[in-house]
Amino acid sequence: xxxxxxxxxxxIHDALxxxxxxxxxxxxxxxxxxxxxxxxxxxxxxxxxxxxxYNIIRWKKRLEYYMGEGVKPDNIYKLIVAYLLWSETNYKxxxxxxxxxxxDIIAKLKKGxxxxxxxxxxxxxxxxxxxxxxxxxxxxxxxxxxxEQAPTVLRANTLKTSAKELVSDLADEGITAFTIKNxxxxxxxxxxxxxxxxTAFKEGLFxxxxxxxxxxxxxLDVKEGQRVVDACAxxxxxxxxxxxxxxxxxxxxxxxxxxxxxxxxxxxxxRAGAHNIETRMISDNKVIKRLHEKADRLxxxxxxxxxxxLKRNPDSKWKIDQxxxxxxxxxxxxxxxxxxxxxxxxxxxxxxxxxxxxxENNLQVExxxxxxxxYKLIKEEKVMPSTxxxxxxxxLIERLS
Numbered sequence: 077x078x079x080x081x082x083x084x085x086x087x088i089h090d091a092l093x094x095x096x097x098x099x100x101x102x103x104x105x106x107x108x109x110x111x112x113x114x115x116x117x118x119x120x121x122x123x124x125x126x127x128x129x130y131n132i133i134r135w136k137k138r139l140e141y142y143m144g145e146g147v148k149p150d151n152i153y154k155l156i157v158a159y160l161l162w163s164e165t166n167y168k169x170x171x172x173x174x175x176x177x178x179x180d181i182i183a184k185l186k187k188g189x190x191x192x193x194x195x196x197x198x199x200x201x202x203x204x205x206x207x208x209x210x211x212x213x214x215x216x217x218x219x220x221x222x223x224e225q226a227p228t229v230l231r232a233n234t235l236k237t238s239a240k241e242l243v244s245d246l247a248d249e250g251i252t253a254f255t256i257k258n259x260x261x262x263x264x265x266x267x268x269x270x271x272x273x274x275t276a277f278k279e280g281l282f283x284x285x286x287x288x289x290x291x292x293x294x295x296l297d298v299k300e301g302q303r304v305v306d307a308c309a310x311x312x313x314x315x316x317x318x319x320x321x322x323x324x325x326x327x328x329x330x331x332x333x334x335x336x337x338x339x340x341x342x343x344x345x346x347r348a349g350a351h352n353i354e355t356r357m358i359s360d361n362k363v364i365k366r367l368h369e370k371a372d373r374l375x376x377x378x379x380x381x382x383x384x385x386l387k388r389n390p391d392s393k394w395k396i397d398q399x400x401x402x403x404x405x406x407x408x409x410x411x412x413x414x415x416x417x418x419x420x421x422x423x424x425x426x427x428x429x430x431x432x433x434x435x436e437n438n439l440q441v442e443x444x445x446x447x448x449x450x451y452k453l454i455k456e457e458k459v460m461p462s463t464x465x466x467x468x469x470x471x472l473i474e475r476l477s
Contacts, residue, residue: 079166084125086172087114089152091129095391096136097149103133103391123268127225132159134390136222137198142184143193161185193415197223202398210433218432221461226387229256229267229465231285231313235349245276260294261317262287280347282372285313286388288459289430289467293317295457295470296426300325302372307331307415309355312341314377319350328353329371331363367418374418374425375415378408384430384459384467405436412444416451421477424454428470432460437469450476 091110094101109128111122132139132155140146142158153172158168158181167173190196194204197219209214230253232242239255242263246253251274252266263282271284273276292314298304298321306315309330330353332338338355343352356363370372381401382392413428419425427444431435438456445451456471 080124080128080160082119082168082170082172083114084117084121085153085156085167087125087171088129088132088156089172091125092132092152092155095133096147096152096394098262103130103389116351119270122270126268128156128159128165130225130390131163132156133394134318135159135162136394137197137200138162138190138195142181144180146185155198157181160436164211165381167430199393200397203393206433207397210435221464222367222383222386222467223390224387226286226385226466227464228268228271229273229285229287229290230263230265230282231260231290231317232261232263232282233280233316233348234261235324236279237281242276244284245281246271246274247265249274249276249413256287259287259290260318262290273424278347280349283313283316283344285290285317285346286385286466288384288463288466289313290317291457291468292375292426292428292470293321295428295472296325296373296375297472298322298373299425302326303329303368303370304373304375305329305331305371305418306375306377307411308375308377309338309341310334310377311337312353314375315341315353316344316348316350318375319348319352322352324350324352326352330355331358333358361414364418369417369420371418372414372420372423374423375410376415376425376427378411378427378429378436379404380408380429380431380436381429381433384432384461384469387461387466400418401433401436405440408436408440409443412440414445416444416448416473416475419475421475424472424474426470426472428468430466432458432467432469438463438471442471445473 087110091106094102102444107126134381137153139158143154147155154176157173157176161181162185194201203411240259251269253263256262256264298318300322304318307314309332315330318450330341334358381396383390386393427441451473454472454474459468461467
């Protein structure tokens with residue numbers, strides 16, 4: 077049976093070229109644009125294209141080993157063939173595949189054993205060393221989990237519905253989903269579906285948000301009527317969760333350095349019926365200074381390596397390096413120092429990352445507390461990818477009166 081048609085292979089080729097060889101092009105946006113440009117593709121074709129595209133990015137280093145060479149702009153079809161052979165996907169010999177020595181790839185596949193851990197787990201060599209050093213012998217178990225496909229998890233918007241009701245509303249639209257134990261607002265899909273086309277989405281009944289990410293809102297322990305600051309709000313996934321947990325009572329100030337992200341947050345807030353959010357762009361230090369000692373709660377969802385979310389962003393392991401991580405760690409410490417002054421005495425903050433590296437997580441908190449004796453750690457939690465959801469870290473810190 078022919079599974080992959082020529083026009084799909086061409087689409088995958090072009091999307092991979094863009095992701096690997098064009099600056100600041102991220103896989104999720106690249107695939108979104110490709111699928112928008114080919115509206116005639118049926119849902120099955122779209123799923124095939126998306127699945128193969130992400131798997132090739134995920135397994136790039138292993139596939140390069142099977143190819144016998146590194147990926148270059150002129151050998152992407154060879155990369156695709158290596159993947160199709162390895163995954164035993166049926167295909168026809170298109171003209172684009174002419175001249176590719178299939179026997180050589182098959183010979184490598186038959187070898188079975190892989191020469192290095194970097195090739196086995198399909199990650200850069202530097203990352204093997206970093207994970208080994210920071211996580212010890214358990215790193216391979218976590219890396220295995222990070223190479224799996226991420227499940228689609230939704231957060232029921234409790235301003236309008238509940239997780240249970242959402243499951244039933246989605247069933248009416250032909251989408252099978254289930255609630256997740258110990259995650260009060262989470263709903264997981266049985267299989268990947270384009271949920272953005274549903275009436276439930278248009279009515280603001282849910283947002284797409286991983287189960288681990290949903291823990292953070294609860295961890296901050298917000299109360300109705302409080303003043304809460306989300307210091308690195310981005311497009312506002314966690315901000316909207318906080319609004320729902322506060323039942324729209326009180327005030328949330330969402331900060332970010334990017335105006336376009338805050339514009340997206342406003343749009344999402346409107347759909348969700350979240351009315352207690354005010355957005356402010358961080359144009360200079362004064363924006364932060366004006367908020368000193370003004371908030372009951374503060375969320376610092378800090379910039380990080382993103383190593384806990386490689387399931388959904390596999391391209392980021394090819395875009396970052398150790399130098400980037402060292403730089404981001406300095407930034408994290410600076411953000412903690414500057415933004416922690418936003419909470420009132422007796423107030424609390426959460427420092428969170430989607431990284432699994434102690435050097436970005438508990439070690440950053442320890443360093444901060446050592447330099448700031450008027451703050452104390454209440455509790456911390458790390459969620460590892462082997463739990464089945466994204467890797468996250470969160471620490472609840474109180475400013476002492």
